[in-house]
Amino acid sequence: MAGGERRAAGALEAEVMTVLQRGGRPLNAADVQSLLADDLAYTTVVTILTRMHAKGLLTREKDGRSFRYAPVSDEPGLVARRMHRTMAAEPDRQAVLARFVDSLSDQDEQLLRDLLDGR
Amino acid sequence: MTVDLDAYLPFVVPAVAALAARPLAERLPPRTASWVLTVLAAGLAIASLVPLFALARGDLFAALLFAAAVAGGAVAAYGQGRALRTARRQARDLPGDGVLAVVADDRIDAYSVPGRVVVSTGMLGALDAGEQRVLFAHEIAHLSGRHHLLRAVVRVASAANPLLWPMRRALWYATERWADERAAAAVGDRVMAARVIGKVALASGTAPSVRMGIGTTRPGPVPRRVAALLGPPPRRGAVLTVAALGLLLCSGLTAPDLVGDPHHAPVSGIVVVAGPRR
Structure with a gap:
């Protein structure tokens, strides 16, 4: 390459x-x-x-x-979208891209609401 | 037919470490946990290669295992290197000159790539100034702690020795917790940090569960992170750390022992693992 x-x-x-x-x-x-x-x-x-x-x-x-x-006027948005595309094609993106939160399962969502309401 | 227990150590120790990975990630202070998991994974991967290498000359099966382990590690190392380079290049192209890159996007999203923190305008709009500080401190903790490098090391190690696979997820969790605690320290309020993580997760919406198996009722990483912040601050886990590193020492001490004597029992150990002994 x-x-x-x-x-x-x-x-x-x-x-x-x-x-x-x-x-x-x-x-x-x-x-x-x-x-x-x-x-x-x-x-x-x-x-x-x-x-x-x-x-x-x-x-x-x-x-x-x-x-x-x-x-193209929307340059920041474009760069971000391009980045998303490239990173999505990387098999090892999970290691290099640290997302603030992952998506929740339905069960996690309920659990999280209970946790936060407990306070 | 006696099989020397020593022979199994290159396989038993990584398997034990893999089982212990999740408890370690949850019980140890996150920073310690991250380092212990990384050192353990790297050390055990190397320690399991040494006896295979020593046996490879006389034993075809050991030679194949050794070749597969080295090839697996090399492919993973190449993939990690390429992913890191791509991410760095892309990070440079992002708008703005500083660490923070704000992108115009209504979706609620934030992540760090080596060198930059990317936050969507949707995310900024959903958080007040104090909540934004939690988010920035969390992502910057990933950068300053070089968490991507720790993750790369464990991925390469687990590619060389697949018994170490569960350590990937454990390290991933430990580094998230590490960044969470740094964020909580930055605002001086662990409950607030927990609330921000919970708020963002709930606002981002749900995805169909990808976890497999029947009756997986274990909470996912986000509820566990929030619960950890709502609970007491992590205590030093000196005993656990010593135990984990002792495991490595145990494996490291036996490896040269096996190498010293090529006619030692490990051959039988490996053959037993592979299938019926001839």
């Missing part, structure tokens, strides 16, 4: 996201390419934008022959 490569892609996505957020208006791939600190090929930028759109991170609208991209 190319962990390093995936990580690099993640870093690029973060940079593109920052550019789009600073832009304050939908940008096309050429705009993004010129605003990025890295010297990336146009096709690479298009690939990243397309992938981010496919992941649901960006919205896009047709503008002539190209697309203009903008970040």
